[in-house]
Amino acid sequence: MTNVRVAGVGMIPFCKPGHHEPYRVMAAKAIRLALTDAGLDAKSIGQAYGAYIYGDSTCAQHAFYDVCQSGIPVINVNNNCSSGSTALFLARQAVLSGQVECALAFGFEEMQPGALGSHWQDRESPFERLNPVLQQFNAPQGPIALRAFGAAGRHYMDKYHVGAEIFAKVAEKSRRHAINNPYSMFSSPLIYQQVLDDKVIYDNYLTRLMACPPTCGAAATIVCSEQFARQHGIASQVKILAQSMATDTEISWQDPIYAVGKAMTQQAAQQVYHDAGISPNDIDVIELHDCFTPNEVITYEALGLCPEGGAAQFIADGDNTYGGRYVIGPSGGLMSKGHPIGATGLAQCTELTWHLRGQAGNRQVEGARLALQHNVGLGGAVVVTLYGI
Template sequence: MNNVVIAGVGMTPFCKPGQHQPYRVMAAKAIALALADSGLSAGNIQQAFGAYIYGDSTCAQHAFYDVIQSGIPIINVNNNCASGSTALYLARQAVLSGEVDCALAFGFEEMQPGALGAHWQDRESPFTRMDPVLSTFTAPDGPIALRAFGSAGKHYMDKYHVSSKLFALVAVKSRRHAINNPNALFRMPLCTDQVLADKVIYDGYLTRLMACPPTCGAAAVIVCSERFAKQHNLGAAVKILAQSMATDTQVSWQDPINAVGKSMTMMAAANVYNTAGIAPQDIDVIELHDCFTPNEVITYEALGLCAEGEAEQFINAGNNTYGGQFVIGPSGGLMSKGHPIGATGIAQCAELVWHLRGQAGDRQVQGARLALQHNLGLGGAVVVTLYGK
């Protein structure tokens, strides 16, 4: 058994910190939506994996108990910004192993305003491994996410002789896509000059509109075996055709671009393409980890969507949007939809499932048959997932 069926998906609209409901309520709503979408009952779920990074232990149980208390295994997942897709990775493995026939992956987050920072000042940070490479490339001080992705963007500009306008163009594209997404936090259009003129938040070039907002929300996905889907008359419209997780290697510390995940993304993507027997050019629609627009540019090349150093050409040709080679971030991505960390990877899954089912409304990628998901966490982990109909 190689394929796992997506039985149901659900998500809550993402919102700004302070405008959200408790994580328990948001997560329970997302789970209920996934169950309704699948037509299954809560009693059909045999294992659950709950992703979040801000909260005490067993928050996943607390959220799941609002839906049902059936005594099943519930595993709490924290893998930084890749937590949601890691939960999905584990749920898929549980089904593939034959241990269970039906599993739930869900994610949620209550975030605070402002840039992400360290919460455990009394112990060693896992990000100290980044310090030597960032110091070598003279990255200014700042919160870790700004420092890492900001220096990666600067290194990309210096290496390939491009300006920050490239990153502004990506922000404009993302917002244009979000206009048609009722679940997106930001839906007003942007222009390039507006992005470039916004408040600079790092290293003289990275503006606020090139960074995703901290947001709150939840999402859920139910996966099952093909046998289970047939027994319960679920159909098998969307399947996970291949999936790979990778972590850092020594290559990660060569420069800031690799330190934010390029090399591990390349590894995971290559595994997915080889397993499925496809090339990147076969893909129709993509949701990737655009926490900062420089990372979206870097990821184009890491996923093999264009050659190294050719992202500017790729973007100028419109190959990242409707009418081009790929539609990337039809949801508006993390940049416009928001990035409630534990929910992000699951929300990406939901978006791609809707496109493959033909249920994405005004943002529908017509004729979509293959969809790719990329979800990244510093520290580090990346999960690349291929969906097909």
């Protein structure tokens, strides 16, 4: 078996901390939406993988039990911001292996206001490997995610002699896409000058509107074998054509751009293109990990969408939006839709599935047949997934 069918998807609208329901309730709603979308009963699921990073162990069971207590394996997944896609990676593997015919990946998060930080101050941090490269490039102090991605953006500007306006233009594009997404947290338009003039939160250039907000929410995906799809009358024709996960190598620590996932992204993307027998030019629509707009710019190049140092021209030509070479982040991305960490990768899957089915409403990418997903977590892991019909 080489292809796995995306049988059903579901997500709830994301919201700010303090405006959310308990994670158990949010996750159960997303799972039920995916089951309804697939036309399946919960007892059809052979294994479940629940992704989150803020919560006690076995939160995934607690959420799944609201939907069904069928005794199946439920695995808790924590891979930082790539947790949702890691859950999907594991669910797909379970089906590919023949261990089960149908598997569920779901993700959820109850986040707190403010910048991300460690909840474990009494032990070694996995982010300590980032410190030498950040110190070498004189990155100012700050919360780890802000510091890492902020330093990457600064290094990009210095290396390719561009200004922060390219990051602001990406934020403007993302919000323009989000206006047509009823699941997005933000729906008011932005112009790039607003982004540049907003409150600076890091290194005299990175503003609040270049950073995604802390978010609460949930999403779910059901995958199955082709045989199971035929037997159960699954209408969805969307398949996972290729998928790859990569982690850091020694090259990850050569500069701040590599430290936030460039090498991992290149490795995973090239593997996906090879396995599917395609090039980046064949892709129609992309959801990528724009936790900070500098990371979206860096990822254009890591995915091979434009040449090294070519992002400014790529953006100026409109090749990241409707009418250009690719539609990138039609949902509004993490920047505007929100980033409830455990749910993010599965929300990306849901968005791309809707586009391939022609169900994305006013933001529909017409004629979409190949969709690419990129989800990265510091520490680190990246998952790149190719969907097709």
